[in-house]
Amino acid sequence: MATAPRQQTAGVMAEPRIARIKQPKKVFVNSIDSYSSKYISKLLCECVLGAAGPEEEVEEDQNHSSAAAFQLVGTVSHPSEGDREYVLEEYFLLSREELLSKLMDCDVVLYNISQHAEQLEEALWAVSALHNEMEHFSGPKLFILISTVMTWACSKPVDPDDLELPFTDEIFWSRRPHPNFKQHIDLEKRVVKMGKTNRMLFSTYVVASGLQYGMGEQVFHYYFKNSWLGQEHEISIFGDGKNIIPMIHINDLASVVQNIIEHQPKPYYLIAVDGSNNTMEQIVKAVASELGSGKIQKKPVDEAYLVQDFSVTEIDSMLVNLRMEAVHIKKLLSVSWLCEFGLVENIELVVEEYRQTRRLLPIRLCVLGPPAVGKSTISKKICEHYKLHHITLKDTISETISQLKAAVKNAGPDAKDSAAEAQELLSSLKDAGEQNEGVLDEQLKVLKDKLMSNPCRNQGFVLDDFPKTYEQAKELFEVEEHDGASQTFYSRKISPEFVLYLDASDSFLMDRMINLPERLVQEHSYEPELFLKRLARYRENSTDEETVTNYFVEMDISPLYLEISSSDQPDCSLLMQKIVDTVGQPRNYGPSSREVEEEEERRKAEQRIRREIQERAEEEQKEAEEARSRAERWEEWIKSLEEVRQQEEEQLEALSVPMRSYLMEHVLPTLTQGLTECCRAHPQDPVDFLAEYLLKNNPFEYPQ
Numbered sequence: 001m002a003t004a005p006r007q008q009t010a011g012v013m014a015e016p017r018i019a020r021i022k023q024p025k026k027v028f029v030n031s032i033d034s035y036s037s038k039y040i041s042k043l044l045c046e047c048v049l050g051a052a053g054p055e056e057e058v059e060e061d062q063n064h065s066s067a068a069a070f071q072l073v074g075t076v077s078h079p080s081e082g083d084r085e086y087v088l089e090e091y092f093l094l095s096r097e098e099l100l101s102k103l104m105d106c107d108v109v110l111y112n113i114s115q116h117a118e119q120l121e122e123a124l125w126a127v128s129a130l131h132n133e134m135e136h137f138s139g140p141k142l143f144i145l146i147s148t149v150m151t152w153a154c155s156k157p158v159d160p161d162d163l164e165l166p167f168t169d170e171i172f173w174s175r176r177p178h179p180n181f182k183q184h185i186d187l188e189k190r191v192v193k194m195g196k197t198n199r200m201l202f203s204t205y206v207v208a209s210g211l212q213y214g215m216g217e218q219v220f221h222y223y224f225k226n227s228w229l230g231q232e233h234e235i236s237i238f239g240d241g242k243n244i245i246p247m248i249h250i251n252d253l254a255s256v257v258q259n260i261i262e263h264q265p266k267p268y269y270l271i272a273v274d275g276s277n278n279t280m281e282q283i284v285k286a287v288a289s290e291l292g293s294g295k296i297q298k299k300p301v302d303e304a305y306l307v308q309d310f311s312v313t314e315i316d317s318m319l320v321n322l323r324m325e326a327v328h329i330k331k332l333l334s335v336s337w338l339c340e341f342g343l344v345e346n347i348e349l350v351v352e353e354y355r356q357t358r359r360l361l362p363i364r365l366c367v368l369g370p371p372a373v374g375k376s377t378i379s380k381k382i383c384e385h386y387k388l389h390h391i392t393l394k395d396t397i398s399e400t401i402s403q404l405k406a407a408v409k410n411a412g413p414d415a416k417d418s419a420a421e422a423q424e425l426l427s428s429l430k431d432a433g434e435q436n437e438g439v440l441d442e443q444l445k446v447l448k449d450k451l452m453s454n455p456c457r458n459q460g461f462v463l464d465d466f467p468k469t470y471e472q473a474k475e476l477f478e479v480e481e482h483d484g485a486s487q488t489f490y491s492r493k494i495s496p497e498f499v500l501y502l503d504a505s506d507s508f509l510m511d512r513m514i515n516l517p518e519r520l521v522q523e524h525s526y527e528p529e530l531f532l533k534r535l536a537r538y539r540e541n542s543t544d545e546e547t548v549t550n551y552f553v554e555m556d557i558s559p560l561y562l563e564i565s566s567s568d569q570p571d572c573s574l575l576m577q578k579i580v581d582t583v584g585q586p587r588n589y590g591p592s593s594r595e596v597e598e599e600e601e602r603r604k605a606e607q608r609i610r611r612e613i614q615e616r617a618e619e620e621q622k623e624a625e626e627a628r629s630r631a632e633r634w635e636e637w638i639k640s641l642e643e644v645r646q647q648e649e650e651q652l653e654a655l656s657v658p659m660r661s662y663l664m665e666h667v668l669p670t671l672t673q674g675l676t677e678c679c680r681a682h683p684q685d686p687v688d689f690l691a692e693y694l695l696k697n698n699p700f701e702y703p704q
Contacts, residue, residue: 017047017255017336020262024049025070025107027261030119030126032074032087035218036146036250037112043254044070045086070261073102100129107139108261112146113184114209115218117313120183124190127204131194134202143191143204144260146253149246149273151185151208153178153320166325169208169271180316192268203268205260209253210246210273210324211317213343214350216357219317220343222309223284224354225589227292230455234297235288238304241281241296243321246273249339249350259333271326276342280318286344290351292454361587362460363388364495368548369465369502370538371524371531372513373564378502379464381572382579386586389461396450397443401429444475451476451494459588463496468538470546477555498583499552504564509535670697 027044031037047069073089080090091102103109103126111123127143154176158165167175177185188206195204217224226232248256256272281296288294304315329335339346355361363386367379376392383390404426408419428442451461467473477495504512513526521527525534541547552559560582562575674693683689 017043017258018049021049021069024068025261026088026105027070027072027108027110028103028106029072029074029110030112030122031077031116032072032090033076033078033080033084034112034115035216036115036212036253037074037110038084039215039250040110040112040146040254040257041072041074042086043251044258045072047258070108073106075099096125096129099126100133103130104133104136104138106141108142108144110144110146110257113187114146114148114212117183120187124187127191127194131197131202134198137201140200141202142261142264143195143202144257145188145191145204145206146257147184147188147206147208148181148317149208149210149271149322149324150181150317150320151175151177151188152322152324153181153316155322164323166277166323167271168325168327169267169269170327172208172269172271178316178320180313188269195268203264206269207253207256207260208269208271210248210271211320212250212253213247214249214251214339215353217354219314220283220287222307223287224291224351225309227288227290228354228360228458229589230292230458233293234295235284235292236299236303237281237284237296238299238315239280239301239319241279241284241298243280243319244277244323245280245283245318245320246271246322246324247276247278247283247343248272248274249343249346251338252335252340255335255337256329256333259329259335263333265328265332267328267332270328271324272329273324273326274337274340274342275325276344277323278342278344282344286347287351290347290454291458359587360458360589362457363497363583363587364456364460364463365498365500365583366463366467366496366552367465367500367502368468370504370509371534372509372516372526373502373504375465375502378500378572378575378579379462381576382462385576385580386460386583387588388459389456390464391447391450391456391461392464393443393447393466396447397429400446400450401426404429441475444472448476448494457493467548469541470544470548470551473548473551495555496552496557499557499559500579501549501559501561502564503561506535506539508564666699670694670699673697 027041029037029041032041045068048067049069071088072086074087074091075094076084076090076092079092080087084090091099094102109126109130111119111126113119113123123145127145130141130143152167152175155167155174156176157163158167158171175185188208191204191206195202211219213220223235226235252274253272256270260270284296285294288296301315301319304310304318305312339350343350365382365388367375367382369375379390382388404422407422408426425442429446447466450456451463467476510531513521513528513531516526525531542549549559560578562578671694674690674697677693678686678689681689
């Protein structure tokens, strides 16, 4: 289905690109939401109508919508939510009949198959369908196929005796494709053939694009991302890295497309590559040096297939070895090159594009305040939330000393000069630490180098409890440039964007210091006498005419003041909320897939533990209830037994009354007399004697 059209808004540029065409053209681009097609569309959208010939005066009207030279429409894989304002119309899940009607309305049809092989079938159908409908064209149409240099990957050398001779588009007929790109070359041939029927009505072009780079990156994103993150000390190259990679900046490729639309050159097959001919090793080394440690390691090619970030197509592309030259582009087109000499030569520009496009902008903070106010605690919280580097003067100097010791120890015979420099700096840092005369120039230089390091420039930092004075701030954040005359200016690369001031009353700080564990007191030198001196010195510096606060205000940085008034540790949740409201959202990649998995596993483990605890508590509660029930039943049973026993005793007592009365009245008197007589007579057999006595004296005489 097609989304509703929306008003096209041309991008605002300081110097708009001039399209030398008389009337606006409607351009169709497939997969307009993919990396390559998106930036080609954006650049075309920024073009404004200019002179139709080189001698005509260019009149620009940037504020008028009719000044747009190209009206962009295209297909998308996912409907947008208003984030593609450069597109006039976008089409989602159109049928072939609906798509053909849209193509018939366009002056230019551009199919980009350099990234997605699944577009091959649709591109073949589109050029065939348009070719069959030529009789119904309302005007001339242009079909441009953006293919890939991988259709040259297995070509034989131009001259076996001179392997450095480049392939050119003048010998495109001799190209041989990579085995995985045979369908691409078949489509190229079909496109060229269909453009020969009637070039005045339907002309076709094939652009063999080099590997595209620039903006947010695509093919080379793995190397940019790993270098930016800094989690790997050495960036991996798969293979020997000696292969030459034909490349082109995505904006330069868009400029080539613009020129083809404007000039419609006679050659219908053009190679679009810059003039670099860099090797894979040079490319990765440049990226790693600009964003990371600059160190690389070579791994077997097979290990590339284990990297989740790589597709098979991208691996094939990065293993290609082609020296190419874009002859037709240089001779016939007037391309406004951005990176004519390649990525390595323009690495600073490309890296800045990468940072800006992906919003990977560093967050730089400075946290200041009196001693024991909680600066380190909140600094670590900020670093944890924003994934920043926690920088302190003490830790930086200690780290530098360790590195210098290792450099001096491991220095070889060929590195005597560098070892001597390292030893000199090491000695000066040790002397500065022993003198205890405040912060010296050597220490400030070490701290400045740390803030200028790639990790701090990439992610950003939290500078904890420094600078303490106006002079230190000026020395740290201002740099000198010697260009004819020496100039000092404010360095935006290392200066903080945000300054946080934590403060509290002296009594509060004293109470906190007293209640600190002994370990922290020793670690931060918070002994009472030293602490009072440091607090007094801080208060004194805060009343100077030139304070650190004044410096940041002069640099147009408004500090955020946070008052700590609780008797407990700083309420980090409240402070963090205020800080997040001021600083904004994180500017980084967010959690990686591995971190997401680990977080998911941790969450599941926590849920499992909570569930087990709950089940255990429920079982214990159930067992307690069962035990209580058993005890109650036992008590009831004992009580019922007691009642039964009492009832039986009462019944026995009631039944024994007549017998007892009978015995007392008739038996016991005679028995007592018999026993008395037995005692008096002392017979040999008392039992027989008593029996005879009872028979003789039986009170009840029965008739015989």
